[in-house]
Amino acid sequence: MEHIVRLSHLTKNYPEFRLDDIDLEIPRGYVTGLIGPNGAGKTTTIKLIMNLIRPDEGSVEVLGLGHGRHNREIKDRTGYIGEEQYFYEQRSATWTGRFVSHFFTAWDQDRFMQLLDRFGLPPKQRIKKYSKGMKVKLSLAIALSHHPELIILDEPTSGLDPVIRREVIEMLQDLTSVEGNTVLISSHITDDIERIADYVVYMVQGRIPLTASKDELLSNWKRLHFKPDTLTADIISSLELVETQMFGSTGITRRFPEIKDGLETSLSNGNVRIEPVGLDDILIALVKGA
Amino acid sequence: MWYLMKKFSLMYVLYAALYAGLLFPLLNYDRITGSNPQDPIYIFYQGSFIFWVVLGSLWALEQMEHKARGYGFLRTLPLRIQDIVRAKFSLVLLAVLFIVVFQAGSIRLLTKDRDLTSTTWNFSMVIGSLCLILAGLAYAGIFRFGFSRFSKWIFGAWLLFFLYPVILREFLMPAFRLSVDDVLDRVTGFNWILVSTAALTIFWALMQLAVRLWREERI
8 A cells, every 4th residue: 555644753842742753654545534632642743744843753754755855845745724724814715826826836726716616715805704614615725726645634623613514524525535635634523534534543642552444443443231240351351441330331342353253142142232333432442541 | 936025025015105105205305395405414314214114014024924824824835934034035135225226316316416325325225234134133033933022022122223313313422422424424434335245144144044943943
């Protein structure tokens, strides 16, 4: 599999936070979701990928290029939507499109105008008067109008109301499924990632404890509801976040394919029930286990 | 880089137009009407306007960039830091050149006096050179500390430069028993070619420093 981003031994120190020697590879042609709680290091990682901050140690390779000599080329071939949208807010979307068109070699003005229309953005209105959701859509329109090979979105739906959030995610879903772009999207809203990601990277406290395809994660991780004294010690030891209630216990396993055979008897006599987990359950298990 | 310069030039154009269209005619009323064309005190006062146009435009531009969080936006674009910094420094240089040529040219046209024109040219070049260095230092400070932090420390000093004729005439010149002519003689006694060459060298070095400081900036 070809990788579009490679991070090796990447370290960044802040007084109260450390991105700790992370290694990460983002596959080309897929949507990768970067999930983690607030303050896990998602934005720091993305800023390092975009060369907005410099690493203390380690290296960043994007599109097979290093930022030292190829910073301009990397940004030319990457669409970036930051956590906050920065524009010259006294200006309009049309002006902004014209302004940025001078710096992107593959800028497509027709596509930009089409996207403004599709996203319902008034092109002549001052950006100052746009809502947060509209600014995110404008960022998306800019990011997509220079035909990037890689699109990086840092918490694009953070602070949006549920209706606009759903709309933005659906637009992104449409655009990525039709055009097959490589996307790296970070979010602490696991629902967004679950909808669009092919691969998932979990970040907790400046480290990456888990990386896998979404399908693999959802098939390996399961929630078990079981009655007391019905599971073997080996199965019990594979469970995390075990909670005991009046009518039985609940736990999450990350090794479901391995323990599946040992559960057959309990499943058939109704002592165990298996449920799928969401990406948020996995995140909680990783955070509590960190 | 040209396109960036065009983007950043708005404040310089506004300040220069206000100076050339309104403040210069007001200040030179006597020269334009011919009532007192040779009075050198005007040259002295015109120096303030070099500071005002160049440093005032720079400050207004940076305030606008800070408010619009323009650097945050520019950094996401495929632009080299040195292109952005060069565009800003080039505008400062162009503004200084414009105002020095404008002042000397206007005096020449209004008075037809070679000596007065030469004094104006020399004086403006010296003040313009000082202005280049101050602008370079200002950018180095902005890229090192950020606009909001740097502006807290420096704004008062900026005002002193704009008001330098008042401070000189009211406090310093009486203390040293100097007349306006003495001050003009001393300033124009400098070799303007040497002064401006030295200033340009320092300006260029400050530009390199500003690029380095921006690169090392931590968000």
